[in-house]
Each structure stands twice: as C-alpha cells, then as structure tokens.
Amino acid sequence: MTRKKRSVKYYKHSSSLAAWMFLLPAMAVISVFVVYPMFKVLYLGFFKWNGLSASMEYTGLANYTGLFYSSGFWSILWNSVLFTLLTVPASFVLGLALALGLWKTAILKNVLRSAFFVPVVVSTVGAGIVWVWLFNYNSGIINGILSLFSVKPVNWLGSEKLAMLSVSVMTIWKTAGYNMVIFLAGLHSIPEVYYETCLVDGVTGNWKKFYYITWPLLRPASVFVAVTTVIFSFRSFEQIYAMTRGGPVGSTKILVYHIWEQGFRFYRMGYASAVSVVLLVLVLTVTFVQFKLSGGRDGA
Amino acid sequence: MRKRLIYIFLIIASLLFLFPVIWMLVTSLKTSTEAVTSLSFLPSEFRFSNYYTAWISSNFTAQFINSFIVASCVTVLQVVTSAMSGYALARIDFKGKNTLLMVLLATLIIPFQVLAVPVFAILKNIGAVNTYTGLILPSAANAFGIFLFKQFFEKIPRELEEAAFIDGVSRWNVLWKIIVPLSGPPMVTLAIFTFVAEWNDLFKPLILTSSSDMRTVQMGLGVFQEQFMTDYPLLMAAVTFVTIPGIVLFLMAQKRFIQGIAGTGIKG
Secondary structure, eight states, rough: OHHHHHHHHHHHHHHHHHHHHEEEEEEEEIIIIIIIIHHHHHHHHHHEEOOSOOOEEEEEEEHHHHTTHHHHHHHHHHHHHHHHHHHHHHHHHHHHHHHHHHOOOOOOOOHHHHHHHHHHHHHHHHHHHHHHHHHHHTTTTHHHHHHHHOOOEEEEEEEETTHHHHHHHHHHHHHHHHHHHHHHHHHHHHOOOHHHHHTTOOOSSSHOOOIIIIHHTTTTHHHHHHHHHHHHHTTTOOHHHHHHOSSSSSTTOOOHHHHIIIIIISSOHHHHHHHHHHHHHHHHHHHHHHHHHTTSTTOO | HHHHHHHHHHHHHHHHHHHHHHHHHHTSSOHHHHHHHHHOOOSSOOHHHHHEEEEEEETHHHHHHHHHHHHHHHHHHHHHHHHHHHHHHHHHOOHHHHHHHHHHHHHSSOOGGGGGGHHHHHHHHHTOTTTTHHHHHHGGGOOHHHHHHHHHHHHHHHHHHHHHHTTOOOOOHHIIIIIIGGOHHHHHHHHHHHHHHHHHHOHHHHOOOGGGGGGOOHHHHHHHHHHTOOOOOHHHHHHHHHHHHHHHHHHHHHHHHHHHHHHHHHHH
C-alpha cells in the first residue's frame, strides 16, 4: 500500500524532469540544426565569408544593399513568385479533382490512387531527368506526338519563354498526387449525415452539394494543401538542378537555386545567407497570411 | 452515365500520370540510336545490358552503399528520437509544453534549404563536412515524426501504463516494453517515409559533401547526367535503378504511406 502511494507521488513530482529527459535527444538535434541556424543565418548575412577560411569580414548591410540594387536578384525573386503562381493553383485544383473523382468510386480505387501517387515517390532528380527526355527538342515524345498533328517542334526547355512553364508542368505532375491524398482523407472525414440532411432541405445537384457542404467542410484539408504546396514551391531546387540549371539565361533561376549557386559554387556564403533570410521572411509571411485568410489555425 | 465518365477521366488521367515512368522503362531498353530516331513504343530488341553498362560506367556501387548507410541511420535515429519525444508530449504534463509544441510546429514550416549556409558552417566547425556523421546528424530528429507518434500514443488507453506504474515499472521501461511494441503503425509509416525522403534527397548531400567518395545516389545521378547527356537509354536505366528502392518501398506499404500523409493533413 505504501509502495503504491509513493510511486504515484514519485511520478507526479519527477514528471517535468522525466519529460525533458525523453525530449532531450530530439530537442538537441532540432535546437542545433533548426533553431540555432535560424539565428545564425541572420548573423551570417552581415558578413563576407567564403565558407572555407576561418575568418569572416563584417560588412554590415552590404549583402542586403547588394541584393536590393542588383537587377539579377529581383528577377530571381520574380521567378520564384511566378513558379509558385504556376504550380500551386494547378496542383491544388488537380489534386482536388482527382480526389473528388476517386471519392465515391469502388472499383480500381486503390490502383488508381497508387498511379497518381507514384510521381511523389520518384526522386525529383530522377523525375527531372526523365522529363528532360520527354521535353527533348529533336527526339522527345512530346514533340513527337505534336508532330503527328503537324505541330512544329517546341523548344520546351531551351527557350526563355517556355522553360519555366515546362519545369512547372513537371512539378504539378509530381505534387498533385500528394494533394489528392490529403483531399481524399478530408472527404472521407465528412459524415454522410450532412448529405442526407441536405436532401431534406431540398439542396440537390452536385454543384450545390459541393458548394454548401463539401467545400466548407473540406477547409482544414484545403488550408493544409495550400500551405504545404506553397512551402514546397518556395523550397524547390532539384527539378531546376536536373532540368535547366537555372537557364536559359536565368529564366528558371529561383531563390533556393540562387542560394546554392552563390553559397556553394561561388563561395559567397554571406550573400547566400542574406538571400536565405529573404526566403525565410517570404515563407513565414506567406504561411502567416494563409492561416489568417483561412480564419485561424484550424487547418494545422 | 456520370459514373462512367468519371471512370474514363480517371483512367486516362492515371495513364498520363504513369506515362513518364513507363516511357522511362521503355527507353531504358532501347539502343541509343533507336531512342532518338524512332517513336515506336516497344524497343525492337530489349537491351537489358543497358542496365549493366550504366551501373559500371559510374561509381554506383559506392553511391548505393553511401545512400543506404545514411538513409538507414537517419531512419533508425528518427524513429527512436520521435518515439521518445512523442511519448513525453502525449503522456507527461510539464511546464512549457504548449510553447514547445508551438516551436515544433514552427520548425515544420521552415525549409532546410533556408538553413543551408548556417548548417554547413556548424558542421564545418565540428569537422563533420564530408562525413557520414554530417549527413546523418541534421536529420536525426524531425517534428513530423514527433507529431506522428504523439497522435498515436494519445489513442492508447492510459490504463495499460497505470497498472505498470503501480507495479513500480519506470517510465523508460513502460515506453520501450509496453507502448513501443503496440506502435507498429507509426513506426512503419515514419521509417518508410524517412528512408524514401533521405534516399531521394539531393540538396543536403550536395551542400554537405564535396569529395566523390561521399557521393550519394542522387548526386551520382546528377553527375551521370552530365557525363551521358545524350545517351538517353543509359540515363533512363540509371534513373530506373536509383528510383526503384523508393517505388518498391511505397508499393510494399502504400496503405501506411498514404495514411501517414493523410493523417498529418487532417489531425496534425
């Protein structure tokens, strides 16, 4: 009896310490490699550093004024926004359409769902290389099929005007299946009762049902998809690396590619840090605005 | 009628989605001349030797070993650290818990790419650039896994543990001997997720390694692409064998994989 009492008491008293012991390994890693670097990147933005030498030179705001006055930086920022605008709405709508299509189907459901999901598990570099082949000017299958309709070959990845669109098509293909899975889970969590009551209330027709019931109840899933797809587009790098290397003439150069190129190819770590800070602010602002617009944090 | 139209739409869409993968497989078996001169779907003869040629033309054996070591270690570490933290957050009340949850949620928003320079600087200071440690440590814990376990643990009835506490079993033993054996689903989900993500990653190894000995498969694929720019059958063969581990793992455990993603979207 006394032993019971003591042990219950013991666990109450030591709970804080016990909790932190359990949390220690993960928190150590996250503190050192996520939280601390967030501050360190702010700090490094004020220095000139080549990433190799032990010494750094304090340059104040030079990195920031440098990027503010460079026309190259503004076009890279614009490219990132354009890439987001081209990929996010399309991937959102396609994911939703596929989920709505699969929702009430019984036959082949798992097979079809897997087919749409396969692009998500293919590595982005590998997928990028495959799409380079599909988009190939002389012997790619896309131009091959177009030639059957006597369309002249299109320079998908080699032209400044089309390269961003081509990379976006590949990205939409790669991300839509992920969004579909989130939307499907959202749809399946809507209780059937709502649709039964709407029969009573005289709400008929699929569009009305979608507008009055499905869409509002799907909101947590929609917010999640919107937030994750935007973050995903801002951190994209691999498809650019594999498909265009930022070209032609910088037309597909986006922020993360710029960070990598400046920091790890030209060894301008301070400047790359300043660009990282811009990207960090951008990601935090957009995510914050998305949560606000969607009315709170219910989607998180 | 409407149902049928939906099926037709879905089947056409699924074929379009699979087409790049199918075309990759088909091309990987053609000769390089056939690939660029003919649009025929099937190769006139199946050149399985392309796979062998691609494999030996570059250092894929070493790259597979590197990727396997890194992805396996990251997976094991992430499962262990996530289970421990998830348990503390699900079961123990302590000061600062809500703040901690907010901080963890915030870390999910911040892309690793933004932290590339400082993480490189930190690893350089401890001499871990170009080492397995440098590739493994930054990914050894992740808020995603912690939330996955926390959600799962919250559904396990508390009575199971309380009986053990009364018998004087420590929390540590309760976690590993009672809770973890019941936690197959989140463990498998997180393990597959993490392994595939690490296997497929290019950015992290690209910034944290420079020596060719440390190259992972995705970096190797990038180098291979530069070397065999125009030999599409060889390129497609290389992409195929680099991609296969991820696809096989997904097909083996698709239910878990998909539930894992779905769960984060709705409840996480």
